[in-house]
Amino acid sequence: MRDLALAVRSGGGFGLGLVFFLIVTVLVPFGVGPETARLAPIAPGILWVGALLACLLSLDRIFALDREDGALDLLATAPIPLEGLTLAKAAAHWLTTGLPISIAAAPLGVFLSLPWPGHLWLSLSLLVGTPALSLIGCFGAALTVGLRRGGLLLSVLVLPLYIPTLVFGADVARRGAEGLDAATPLALLGAVTLGCLAGLPFAAAAALRVSLR
Amino acid sequence: MSIWSFANPTRFMAVTARLTPALGALAAVLLVIGLGWGFFFTPDDYRQGATVKIIYLHVPAALFAINAWFMMLVASLIWLIRRHHVSALAARAAAPVGITMTLIALVTGAVWGQPMWGTWWAWDPRLTSFLILCLFYVGYIALWEAIEDPDTAADLTSVLCLVGSVFAVLSRYAVNFWNQGLHQGASLSLDTEENVADVFYYPLLVCIGGFAALFVALVLLRTRTEIRVRRLHALRLRERMADA
Numbered sequence A: 001m002r003d004l005a006l007a008v009r010s011g012g013g014f015g016l017g018l019v020f021f022l023i024v025t026v027l028v029p030f031g032v033g034p035e036t037a038r039l040a041p042i043a044p045g046i047l048w049v050g051a052l053l054a055c056l057l058s059l060d061r062i063f064a065l066d067r068e069d070g071a072l073d074l075l076a077t078a079p080i081p082l083e084g085l086t087l088a089k090a091a092a093h094w095l096t097t098g099l100p101i102s103i104a105a106a107p108l109g110v111f112l113s114l115p116w117p118g119h120l121w122l123s124l125s126l127l128v129g130t131p132a133l134s135l136i137g138c139f140g141a142a143l144t145v146g147l148r149r150g151g152l153l154l155s156v157l158v159l160p161l162y163i164p165t166l167v168f169g170a171d172v173a174r175r176g177a178e179g180l181d182a183a184t185p186l187a188l189l190g191a192v193t194l195g196c197l198a199g200l201p202f203a204a205a206a207a208l209r210v211s212l213r
Numbered sequence B: 001m002s003i004w005s006f007a008n009p010t011r012f013m014a015v016t017a018r019l020t021p022a023l024g025a026l027a028a029v030l031l032v033i034g035l036g037w038g039f040f041f042t043p044d045d046y047r048q049g050a051t052v053k054i055i056y057l058h059v060p061a062a063l064f065a066i067n068a069w070f071m072m073l074v075a076s077l078i079w080l081i082r083r084h085h086v087s088a089l090a091a092r093a094a095a096p097v098g099i100t101m102t103l104i105a106l107v108t109g110a111v112w113g114q115p116m117w118g119t120w121w122a123w124d125p126r127l128t129s130f131l132i133l134c135l136f137y138v139g140y141i142a143l144w145e146a147i148e149d150p151d152t153a154a155d156l157t158s159v160l161c162l163v164g165s166v167f168a169v170l171s172r173y174a175v176n177f178w179n180q181g182l183h184q185g186a187s188l189s190l191d192t193e194e195n196v197a198d199v200f201y202y203p204l205l206v207c208i209g210g211f212a213a214l215f216v217a218l219v220l221l222r223t224r225t226e227i228r229v230r231r232l233h234a235l236r237l238r239e240r241m242a243d244a
Helices: A002-010 A012-032 A036-057 A061-068 A071-077 A082-111 A117-144 A150-177 A183-212 B003-007 B009-040 B050-082 B085-117 B125-146 B150-176 B198-243
Strands: none
Touching: A012 A036, A012 A082, A036 A082, A036 A117, A036 A150, A061 A071, A061 A082, A061 A117, A071 A082, A071 A183, A082 A117, A082 A183, A117 A150, A117 A183, A117 B125, A117 B150, A150 A183, A150 B125, A150 B150, A183 B150, B003 B009, B003 B085, B009 B050, B009 B085, B009 B198, B050 B085, B050 B125, B050 B150, B050 B198, B085 B125, B085 B150, B085 B198, B125 B150
């Protein structure tokens, strides 16, 4: 809760991801040209990559600020287990980046001339997939929390971990936009998210324990 | 005597001092025989011509690119469970060797793919998963380099290696989902009838043996170096303590 309030009030984390997502979406047509025939096929992929980068952008804030003012040490000694803490952190990150992006993606799809039923599939795939991005990012942030310049390293570590989510997520959106059956990749995407939810808080908590030692 | 007695660095150093040169020599002999045999004494393939000979570098390198990560996974598990320093150092030592093997496999694959497929690179599942493996190696090595305290670094990289292994396998199947493979299936395996012809098969086996010996020798050599670096560091600290 405290994270949510901080993120919304300070404006940085909350707006940043969303604005970055908007910028990517608006810039792409300038880069590749405004024709519908060219934009429509790449729209789901562009929106997914934009969402992923927007997530990546706000990752290093998950633990870094708490580490600086010592709140992380207090939280570590609090009666709740570290696994719960990392889960709460990931949830806060998702609510401030993943959720707004999922909602914003459908209207932004219009800019990229995404065919109609694709909007729903895109939002749905982002809604299912972005929790995995937040959880993986939380793990990466826990690994690099003790480092002074962890930002670039964090991106390098997290990038390959994001690939399965991106492949399945973009595939759901693409198939949805083309009017094909998207149930299989959607189920696999859900499986990735649930697997991350089950396993990664433990890995992140283990990494945090080492970093705080 | 159990295998754990080698976890003692002194004992490890004593045994590997003799083992490393022997393995290096074995690797050199096997590679000279295998590559020489493969390059000069096998016929050209009737469709692929002389380019088929890249197989003698490509297949063993690809094999040990994956096995190196697997070895790091086992070493990381041993470090996390039994806290043997040699194990953590061996995992660290294997990473650069593994990434080199990955790059050899990628580059030789590109060189072979240009005349055969007409392209240097295709987003084929196998190629893509090797690229992802390469990224994992980069992240792993970068994390080792970034953390100063060796035990913290060993812990964090071990956790990364475990999580990374799961995601590497996951990526392998995720990219399979595209289902547009250019890369042919396995050309040698123990349980199927369909293998490359015997003329290519035996030199390939010798090459794989040579790469195996080379890999172990390089990892042992690098592990010995890491242990020496660690000892040197400890000696310097002791000296500084004595001065102060």
